[in-house]
Amino acid sequence: MKFTEEHEWLRIEDDGTVVVGITEHAAEQLGDVVFVELPDVGTVVSKDDEVVVIESVKAASDILAPIDGEIVEVNEILVEEPGKVNDDPEGDAWFFKVKVEDMSQMDDYMDEAAYKKFIG
Amino acid sequence: MTDDTRKADDAGKTDLAQYEVSDVCGCGVNHGPGGHVHHHADHSEDHGPKRTPLYDLHLELGGKMVEFAGYEMPVQYPMGVLKEHQHTRAKAGLFDVSHMGQVILQSRLANVAEAFERLVPVDVLGLKEGRQRYAMFTNDEGGIEDDLMIANRGDHLLVVVNAACKDADVARMRAALEPDVIVRLLDSRALLALQGPMAEDVLAGLNPAVREMKFMDVATLELAGAECWISRSGYTGEDGYEISVPEAAAVDLARALLAHDDVAPIGLGARDSLRLEAGLCLYGHDIDATTSPVEGALNWAIQKVRRSGGGRSGGFPGADRILSELVGGAPRMRVGLLPGGRAPMREGVELFAAEDSPEPVGRVTSGGFGPTVGAPVAMGYVPTAMAVPGTVLYGEVRGKRLAVEVVKVPFTPANFKR
Known part of the structure; x- marks a missing residue:
């Protein structure tokens, strides 16, 4: 698993797609999530595009595409049950899967130890 | 009247924005941090936010502190905003609202209620002893400078105003009422709110007389050994009480209430969602110096006697606009x-x-x-x-x-x- 400074996690699946979610630290800081808006499957995204909107009881936030590629699957259950983002942010509550063009972009991101250090 | 959660939409991040809290008041005074006179000696720095007598208890309970209206206040506890909200609607929540201004208006000579009617479009003379009423300070343009509660406590009125506006409110009252009326901002009493369907049972455990109080009644009763000024009111849409308690007894009273299984501490976040669902105005947001009481859908708070044709019609700031809007709409x-x-x-x-x-x-x-x-x-x-x-x-x-x-x-x- 890799981590971004924007508190996203990325995991490479067996089929080579990359799954993206937010970290437990991010979910805790956001507070109770009450709304999730997901991108359409098939959307081609560039790194830093705004792809997901999440709103907690406190505020609205955007999640950026951490990597170039095509959205091949989204976790629809989060639309109906946004609270899952707080319950299991690094497991069931993934946001989307990307078919990645250039896997070397993953190299920019932190491993778990580095991320833990980053959030202090 | 208290909390302020806003969209914090710094584009492009899993934005870990904290609550953005502001001192929006509309009363024309810059309420920057440290812009107020400190009133708790135990927090002696000259700058930075003030603390309520329950500050250490909030930390002990795991409260996440933010600055609100010049005070360090708990925005939530470990339970989280959603569960705190639901707990208050299901059982009982304890809120620290000590940042709000408690002001006593007293006089031996003048009729305080009559004098106070010069500042608000509500019937203060008709407010019976032991009763409380919602009111608002208006300005010459008919806008709202603050909203408040007025209690008739026999030989004096007790007025509770918003934290961000309290210095401006006190200045307004002094300018309009002194020297006939003595205006005293209390600096040694905390204010707690116990809200929710279990509030009566919980508080009755400390003093059964609270059961006899009806909505908007006020009474002086002993709780946990301290003389408390209690009103049956709140800011959640639930039954409950607001309790003015001497500063030195505040923590003991809060602990006595929190010892009950049905009581949880509730932060500003849930206070805001509770009052929003209850349709109650947050000053500086839903009403301000540019909105009239009629625009704010607060006509219910202006009794007939102060309206056109009433026995004490007008005589408050902005009466021309407000009286005309009460008849013809806004x-x-x-x-x-x-x-x-x-x-x-x-x-x-x-x-x-x-x-x-x-x-x-x-x-x-x-x-x-x-x-x-x-x-x-x-x-x-x-x-x-x-x-x-x-x-x-x-x-x-x-x-x-x-x-x-x-x-x-x-x-x-x-x-x-x-």
Whole structure:
């Protein structure tokens, strides 16, 4: 698993797609999530595009595409049950899967130890 | 009256924005941090936010502290905003509202109630001893400078005002009422609120006399060994009490209440969602110096005796505009708004009459997710012709026009003990 400074996690699946979610630290800081808006499957995204909107009881936030590629699957259950983002942010509550063009972009991101250090 | 959660939309991040809290007051005074006189000697720095007598208890309970209206206040506890909200509606929540201003108005010579009517469009003379009433300070343009509670406590009035406005309110009262009336801002009493369906049973455990109080009654009763000034009122839409307690006894009283299984500490976050569902105004947001009481849909707070044709008609700041609007209506009004989808419509969202109309007709002044409603809820201002329940408008959220229905407030039924 890799981590971004924007508190996203990325995991490479067996089929080579990359799954993206937010970290437990991010979910805790956001507070109770009450709304999730997901991108359409098939959307081609560039790194830093705004792809997901999440709103907690406190505020609205955007999640950026951490990597170039095509959205091949989204976790629809989060639309109906946004609270899952707080319950299991690094497991069931993934946001989307990307078919990645250039896997070397993953190299920019932190491993778990580095991320833990980053959030202090 | 207290909390302020806003959209903090720093583009492009899993934005770990904390609550943005502001001192928006509208009373013309810059309430920057440290701009007030400190009133708790135990926090002796000259700058930075003030602390209430319960500050250490908030930390002990795991409260996440933010600055609000010049005070360090708990925005939430480990339970989290959603569960705190639900706990208050189901059982009882304990709130520290000591940041609010408690002001005593007293005189041996003048009739304090009569004098106070020069500042507010409500019937103060008719307020019986042992009763409390909602009011607002108005300005010469008919706008609202602050909203407040007035209690008739026999030989004096006790006025409770918003934290961010209290210095301006005290200055206003002194300018208008002194020297006939003595205006005293209390600096040695905390204010707690116990709210929710179990509040009566919990508080009766400390003093059974609280059961006899009806909604908006006030009484002086002993709780946990301290003389407390209690009102049966609150800011959640639930039954409950607000308790003015001597500073030195505040922590003991809070602990005695929290010892009850049904009581949890509740932060400003849930206080805001509770009052929003209850359709109650947050000063500086839903009402301010530019909104009149009629625009704010607060006509109910202006009794007949102060209206045109009443025995003490007018005689308060902005009476010309307010009396005329009470008869003929105002061009815009505060309404409840129920977004059709799941996306919250927060403060600042612009409202349009149609999906494609170029100019907005109004805007959201408070909005968020309503945990009890289970959906987003909001309040805002719309032209009076569009203030009819059932009217469908469109709120623009992230560039998209989303349907939103004008509805009556409260969003959740009030559970007062009348």
